[in-house]
Each structure stands twice: as structure tokens, then as C-alpha cells.
Amino acid sequence: MSIRVQALTKLYGQQKAVDGISFSAEPGVLGFLGPNGAGKSTTMKILTCFIPQTSGTASVCGFDVIAQPLDVRRHIGYLPESNPLYPDMYVKESLGFIAGIHKIHEPEKRIATIIEQTGLGPEQHKKIGQLSKGYRQRVGLAQAILHNPDVLILDEPTSGLDPNQLIGIRQLILDLGKTKTIILSTHIMQEVEAVCNRVIIINKGKIAADDTLQGLRQKNNNNTLEQIFISLTGSN
Numbered sequence: 001m002s003i004r005v006q007a008l009t010k011l012y013g014q015q016k017a018v019d020g021i022s023f024s025a026e027p028g029v030l031g032f033l034g035p036n037g038a039g040k041s042t043t044m045k046i047l048t049c050f051i052p053q054t055s056g057t058a059s060v061c062g063f064d065v066i067a068q069p070l071d072v073r074r075h076i077g078y079l080p081e082s083n084p085l086y087p088d089m090y091v092k093e094s095l096g097f098i099a100g101i102h103k104i105h106e107p108e109k110r111i112a113t114i115i116e117q118t119g120l121g122p123e124q125h126k127k128i129g130q131l132s133k134g135y136r137q138r139v140g141l142a143q144a145i146l147h148n149p150d151v152l153i154l155d156e157p158t159s160g161l162d163p164n165q166l167i168g169i170r171q172l173i174l175d176l177g178k179t180k181t182i183i184l185s186t187h188i189m190q191e192v193e194a195v196c197n198r199v200i201i202i203n204k205g206k207i208a209a210d211d212t213l214q215g216l217r218q219k220n221n222n223n224t225l226e227q228i229f230i231s232l233t234g235s236n
């Protein structure tokens with residue numbers, strides 16, 4: 001199992017952000033949905049070893065996030081919602097920097113492969129600050145997959161992109177999901193239908209649904225995903 005989460009809870013002071021959730025994931029694209037404040041980012045930050053949980057366990061490729069964080073980081077790629085990048089770095093330079101952190105063997109070769117895979121070719125000699133938002137997302141994705149992780153955590157990777165840019169990034173996610181386990185957080189239901197084979201809906205820190213898209217529809221009178229989302233999480 002690539003991801004295993006059991007009875008995971010996170011408290012920020014008195015605030016319960018994640019409330020005893022359990023799920024597991026294997027290769028494919030898992031949509032991670034829920035209203036703002038539901039606990040999605042907190043769960044993702046725990047899985048990527050950015051913050052510790054309050055209780056429960058989480059593991060990535062069999063490695064525990066608390067006991068074996070270095071092994072977890074080796075097996076996971078993370079594109080945070082804010083996609084922090086260095087605007088003054090050139091695209092290739094930034095990938096070289098990340099390759100150095102991961103001590104990647106033959107970095108030039110790997111960087112060339114990733115530039116090709118993420119469609120960064122035409123923009124590879126530009127500074128990140130000169131790129132459009134779509135290309136900046138590609139750089140974020142390229143950085144996240146440079147060390148060829150088995151698991152990818154993508155927090156709203158398509159927010160703010162125009163329809164043409166959306167199509168490119170979605171195709172990339174679909175391709176990556178053929179071999180990797182991807183957790184994709186998004187508010188765009190069309191995107192879920194386009195790329196996800198399974199969906200977890202989280203609401204107020206708890207799991208409200210964990211099913212295939214087809215299963216979810218069958219259990220909810222064949223309603224649209226948007227209607228199902230609203231009925232499970234309230235209209236707030």
C-alpha cells in the first residue's frame with residue numbers, strides 16, 4: 001500500500017483540524033475534496049512530514065512519517081498550494097538546485113527528461129519570474145517529480161489556470177497517475193471527473209465519503225458530483 005492513514009488526528013490548540021481519519025491509497029489519482037477548512041492541507045502536510053500529527057499513524061510506501069521521515073521524503077513529491085518558487089532562478093537552475101538536494105545521479109540527464117515530460121522545453125531558458133502561471137505550475141510539478149517519487153501530493157495544482165493551461169496540467173497528472181499514487185486536492189468537480197478514479201470527501205476533519213466515482217454516483221441517486229459534494233458537506 002503506497003499510503004496508509006489510520007485514526008489520524010491533528011489539533012491546532014483547541015481546533016480539531018483532522019478528526020480520526022483512516023484511508024489508504026494505491027497507484028492512480030485519488031481526488032481529495034472538501035470545503036475550505038475541512039482539513040485537506042493539514043492531512044497533506046502530515047503525509048509530507050511538514051507537520052506532526054497529534055495522534056494516529058500515517059505511512060508512505062511502508063515508512064512511518066514520524067519514525068522514518070527521510071525515507072518518506074525520498075518516496076514522496078509535494079506541490080503545495082502556494083507553489084513556492086525562486087523567481088530569480090532560471091528554470092534549469094532551479095531544477096539543478098532540487099537535483100542537488102536529492103543527490104540525483106546524472107542530474108543533467110534527469111533534468112532533460114523531466115523538462116521534456118512536463119512540457120517545459122520552450123521555456124527552459126527563462127527565469128521563473130518571467131513565466132506564466134501555467135508554466136510556473138509545470139516547474140512546481142517538475143520539482144516534485146524530479147527524484148521520481150512513487151507518491152505525489154498535489155494541493156490545488158490547477159487553481160488560477162486558464163482552460164488551455166488546465167488541459168496540459170491535467171494530462172500530465174493523468175499520465176503520472178498510471179504509475180504513481182497521486183493525492184489531488186481540487187475544488188473543480190470537472191477536474192475530478194477528468195482525472196480521478198477514486199474520491200475522498202472530507203468535511204470538518206472527518207471522511208464523509210471514500211469511493212470510486214461510479215460507486216459514489218450509484219449511492220447518491222446518480223446525482224452530479226457537485227450535488228453529491230453539497231449534500232455531503234452542506235452548502236457552506
Ligand code: ADP
Nearest residue numbers: 012015017034035036037038039040041042043
Ligand atoms: P483545507 O485544506 O481543507 O482548506 P486546512 O487543513 O487548511 O483545510 O485547515 C483545517 C482547519 O485547521 C481550518 O479550520 C483551519 O483554520 C485550521 N488551521 C490550519 N492551519 C492552522 C494553523 N497553522 N494554526 C491554527 N489553525 C489552523
